Structure formats: structure tokens, C-alpha cells
Amino acid sequence: xxxxxxQSEIDALxxxxxxxxxxxxxxxxxxxxxxxxxxxxRSPQKFSKEHLRTLELIHDNFARIISNYLTAQxxxxxxxxIETIEQITYEEFIHSIPNPTVLTxxxxxxxxxxxxxxxxxxxxxxxxxxxxxxxGDRKYKLREFTDIDKNIIKQVNKGLISNxxxxxxxxxxxxxxxxxxxxxPALNQTLAPNEPVALISFSVEIGKNTSFxxxxxxxxxxxxxxxxxxxxxxxxxxxxxxxxxxxxxxxQRLNIVDVKLxxxxxxxxxxxxxxxxxxxxxxxxxxxxxxxxxxxxxxxxEVYYARPGIxxxxxxxxILDIIDKDVENYE
Numbered sequence: 518x519x520x521x522x523x524q525s526e527i528d529a530l531x532x533x534x535x536x537x538x539x540x541x542x543x544x545x546x547x548x549x550x551x552x553x554x555x556x557x558x559r560s561p562q563k564f565s566k567e568h569l570r571t572l573e574l575i576h577d578n579f580a581r582i583i584s585n586y587l588t589a590q591x592x593x594x595x596x597x598x599i600e601t602i603e604q605i606t607y608e609e610f611i612h613s614i615p616n617p618t619v620l621t622x623x624x625x626x627x628x629x630x631x632x633x634x635x636x637x638x639x640x641x642x643x644x645x646x647x648x649x650x651x652x653g654d655r656k657y658k659l660r661e662f663t664d665i666d667k668n669i670i671k672q673v674n675k676g677l678i679s680n681x682x683x684x685x686x687x688x689x690x691x692x693x694x695x696x697x698x699x700x701x702p703a704l705n706q707t708l709a710p711n712e713p714v715a716l717i718s719f720s721v722e723i724g725k726n727t728s729f730x731x732x733x734x735x736x737x738x739x740x741x742x743x744x745x746x747x748x749x750x751x752x753x754x755x756x757x758x759x760x761x762x763x764x765x766x767x768x769q770r771l772n773i774v775d776v777k778l779x780x781x782x783x784x785x786x787x788x789x790x791x792x793x794x795x796x797x798x799x800x801x802x803x804x805x806x807x808x809x810x811x812x813x814x815x816x817x818x819e820v821y822y823a824r825p826g827i828x829x830x831x832x833x834x835x836i837l838d839i840i841d842k843d844v845e846n847y848e
Contacts, residue, residue, distance in 0.1 A: 563713045563736045564604045568715075568746045569602055569603075569604065572602060572715055572717065572734070573599065573602045573717075575684050575688065576602070576719075576732065579680065579681060579683075579684035580597045580599050583677050584597040584598075586676060586677065587644075587673075590673065591644060591648060591653075591723070592647075593723060593724065594723075595721065595722070595723050596721070597720070597730075599718070599719055600720050601717075602715065602716070602718070604713055604714070605714060605716055606710065606712065607708040607709065607713075607714050607735065610633075610716055610731075611703065611705070614702050614731065615638060615659070617638065617661055617701060618635055618636070618637060618641075618702060619635070619636045619662065619670050619698065620633055620634070620635050620699040620702055620705055621633070621671070621678065621697075621698050622695075622696045622697045622698070622699065622707065623678055623693055623695045624693070624694045625685070625692065625693050626691065626694070627689070627691070628691060628738045629738055630707075630735055630737045631696060631707050631735075631738075632732065632733065632734050632735070632738055633705070633732070634678055634730070634732055634733075635702075636670065636674060636730045637728045637730060638657070639657065639726065639729075640728035640729065640730055641666065641670050642657035643726055644669075644723075652724070653723055653724050653726065654724055654725060654726070667698060667700070671695070674695075674698075678693045678695065681693050688742070688745050688746070708735055708737075712736065713736045714733050714734060714735045715733075715734045715736070716733055717732045717733075717734070718731050719731070719732075776815055776816060778814070780811055780813050780834045781811060781813075781814065782811055783804055783811065784803065784804050785803050785804060786804075810838075811823055811824070811825060811834065813834060821838065822836075822837045823836050823837055
């Protein structure tokens with residue numbers, strides 16, 4: 518919402534404009550500089566888009582690995598794929614999962630803190646039914662988990678979580694360790710309510726039924742390895758000679774790409790009658806001043822501010838600045 522000026526401020530502004538102390542163009546420039554982005558301090562955005570993309574790549578690989586693992590364990594075809602990855606608060610995560618559910622708490626040294634692995638009751642009942650001789654197709658009513666249920670699913674989850682070692686091996690060598698198991702999410706107070714977490718949701722398709730499992734990774738756990746959660750980091754770990762060779766090939770392929778550059782000197786609006794009467798030597802006044810910068814377009818996208826001139830007896834432009842994009846794009 519725009520700021521409302523008092524009458525005295527309006528009078529002072531009009532006086533400055535009429536006296537020449539303030540130019541109208543300066544007002545528009547000041548407004549352009551005041552680009553802001555909304556930020557909620559109750560829900561801090563600590564994961565960048567690059568970090569979330571890397572976590573998605575890691576756990577997409579994890580989904581493929583545990584699909585094979587779970588299929589072997591239950592002797593039934595299981596399809597697991599990543600559905601969403603988002604940044605929320607710990608409180609939002611706890612309120613989004615059912616009660617009761619199976620919440621497995623584990624560590625992954627050298628990462629610090631605890632990570633949560635939540636298996637939906639539908640997934641738990643179906644897996645237990647298959648392991649105990651059923652076909653996993655019957656409907657299940659929500660009920661409290663027995664000690665036998667907990668012990669069975671704890672062993673299954675231990676095997677699923679152990680496969681994180683393979684999924685993370687390109688980033689860092691981790692050693693998953695189970696700390697405990699909780700069925701009431703409200704009783705798990707391992708994090709502050711407003712602590713930011715990355716929530717990774719998977720869908721599990723076994724037979725005709727589809728259920729969900731979630732991994733909740735607190736920001737505190739991966740804060741020390743954030744620099745490794747960048748795709749470019751993976752290439753830096755490769756052999757230098759291979760990296761240089763790849764860089765040269767990329768440059769060679771990019772150099773053959775043609776990009777259409779267009780410099781727009783200005784615009785003018787004339788009537789059709791004036792257009793039909795144009796003759797050689799007529800002058801059309803443009804809507805910008807001769808001292809104003811012109812815009813340079815690359816494939817119809819504004820990219821530079823420039824100044825027109827002569828380069829070796831040919832028309833050309835001198836690049837003055839890069840046109841800033843919206844602040845929302847700077848993540």
C-alpha cells in the first residue's frame with residue numbers, strides 16, 4: 518500500500534517541483550530504487566531455491582533406491598516417487614501429519630541435530646499386513662499402534678533410512694543412526710515451533726493403494742554443509758582436467774548460438790495521414806531526449822541500457838548498464 522502524505526508534505530513537494538529544486542524524473546528514479554520483498558520474520562526463508570533443488574535431486578535418487586529395497590522386503594511391487602519439497606516451519610509440519618503416525622527420529626553424522634522420518638498410518642498398516650501374510654488390499658481403520666506394530670515398522674524404517682547413505686554419497690558421507698520412535702507427533706519437542714525445515718514428501722504405491730511418507734530436515738542440521746548443496750559444487754569435485762575439458766566444450770557450443778540483439782532508439786506516434794505523407798528528409802521527433810539512454814533487447818528481452826554512436830564508421834551502441842530484474846528473481 519502506498520504511503521499517504523499529509524497536506525504539509527504535499528505542499529512542500531509541489532513547491533519543490535515548481536521552483537525547479539526537484540525534477541519529476543527524480544521521483545520516478547527514487548520509486549524504482551525502492552523495490553522491496555515481503556519477509557515474514559515468523560517464518561524465515563533460510564533455504565534458497567538452489568538448496569531445495571539440490572535436496573530434491575538427492576531425494577529423487579533416494580526414492581528410486583528405496584523403491585527397489587521395499588519391493589524386495591515385502592515381495593510386492595512398490596513405486597515410490599518424490600511429490601513435493603517445500604520450506605515450512607516445524608510447527609506447520611507437526612500439524613500437517615495425522616495422529617497417531619509413526620515418527621522415526623534419527624541422526625546422520627556428520628550432520629548435526631535430528632531428522633524426522635514420518636510414515637503415514639496407511640503405509641504402516643499395509644506394509645505390516647503384507648509382512649504378516651496378507652495381500653495389503655484391505656481397508657484399514659485408524660487405531661493405536663501396538664508394540665508389535667512398532668517393532669515391525671521400526672525394522673522396515675531402519676532399512677529405508679539406511680539407504681540415505683547411498684543417496685547422499687555424492688554430497689557428503691553420512692551414517693544414519695536411529696534415535697527413537699514416536700507415535701504422537703505433539704509429544705515430539707526436538708525443535709522450536711518456528712524453526713525452518715525442508716519437508717520432502719513421497720508417494721508410495723503398493724498394489725491399488727497409495728500412501729505417503731515424509732522426511733523433515735531442519736535447517737540447523739545442514740547449516741554447516743549448505744555450500745555443498747549447490748549443483749556447481751559437484752562439478753568442482755571432479756578432476757580438473759575433465760572440468761576444463763567440459764568448460765571448453767560448453768564454450769564452443771555456446772559460441773555457435775546466434776542471439777538477436779536489437780537497439781531501440783525510441784518510439785513515436787503519428788497518424789496514418791502523416792505516415793502516408795512522409796518524404797525523404799522528413800524528421801520524426803521521438804518520445805525520448807537525445808541525452809536519454811536507449812534500451813538493448815536480446816531476443817525480445819530487455820537486457821541493457823546503452824548510448825548510440827559511431828564505431829569504425831558504423832553505427833553502434835555503448836553498453837552503459839544492465840537492466841535490473843524484479844527483486845523477486847534474486848533468491
